[in-house]
Amino acid sequence: MAARVESFYRRIGERMAGLPACNGALAVQLVGLRAWRERCLGVLVTPWTVSLILLPDAAEVRRLGVDERQCWRFPSGDYDFMGGGEGDLCFQTCSLFSPPADFSSQEEARTVALAALDALFEAADNTSRQQEAARLEGRSVARQPLSRRGFLKAGGLFSAPR
Numbered sequence: 001m002a003a004r005v006e007s008f009y010r011r012i013g014e015r016m017a018g019l020p021a022c023n024g025a026l027a028v029q030l031v032g033l034r035a036w037r038e039r040c041l042g043v044l045v046t047p048w049t050v051s052l053i054l055l056p057d058a059a060e061v062r063r064l065g066v067d068e069r070q071c072w073r074f075p076s077g078d079y080d081f082m083g084g085g086e087g088d089l090c091f092q093t094c095s096l097f098s099p100p101a102d103f104s105s106q107e108e109a110r111t112v113a114l115a116a117l118d119a120l121f122e123a124a125d126n127t128s129r130q131q132e133a134a135r136l137e138g139r140s141v142a143r144q145p146l147s148r149r150g151f152l153k154a155g156g157l158f159s160a161p162r
Contacts, residue, residue, distance in 0.1 A: 001040070001055050002030050004089050009046050021099040022047040031110050032117045043113035044093065045106070050113055052094040052120070054081055063090045075123045 009028040016022055026047045033042035033055075040055040054072070064070055064083025070092060071078050081092035096116055103109040 001089070002033060002042075005044070005053065005055065005091060006030055008086065008089060009044065013047060016048055019048070023100050023103055025105050026100060026103060026109055027106055029106065029110070032114045034117075041117075043096070043117050045100075045109045045113055048099055049095055050097040050100045050103075050109060052079070052081070052096060052117070054092040054094075056090060056092075064092060074120045076120050077124050079120075 006028050013022075013028055024047065026045055028047075029045045030053065031043050031045060033040050035041075036054075038057045042053055042055075044051050044053040063085065064081075066083075069080040069082055071080050072094075079094050081094045083090065083092055085091050096113070097103075100109060103112070
């Protein structure tokens with residue numbers, strides 16, 4: 001199924017080539033695919049977006065409508081996914097970077113995508129609560145501990161859970 005998803009997005013990429021939202025340094029590639037809850041989860045890198053992607057198992061046939069979202073709970077929080085696909089190909093995506101203008105290479109996008117995927121499976125911590133408490137007490141927020149997930153969120157490298 002991964003090859004079909006990449007082929008689907010390559011066809012879209014042909015129509016989007018040259019648009020300002022596209023980063024010419026990036027190509028369509030699924031990275032970090034791993035089994036998760038009887039599905040396959042990874043990150044889809046394209047010239048116009050970098051997104052989490054959830055591929056359903058063979059028995060799952062429910063396709064999300066155009067305006068439908070499905071919330072999935074991960075150790076780091078809850079995330080809304082949107083449906084996509086064509087014909088019997090269906091999947092769900094959750095945007096991480098759109099457009100991915102700041103990436104200078106495919107390798108850089110892959111590295112950040114894999115870090116974001118790892119961060120998804122790290123338990124939510126209370127770093128932001130610690131930082132807010134420090135701010136209210138007049139202490140330095142910068143001296144508060146920062147997890148890898150917190151770093152990614154603080155640096156804008158990972159969309160915040162809802």
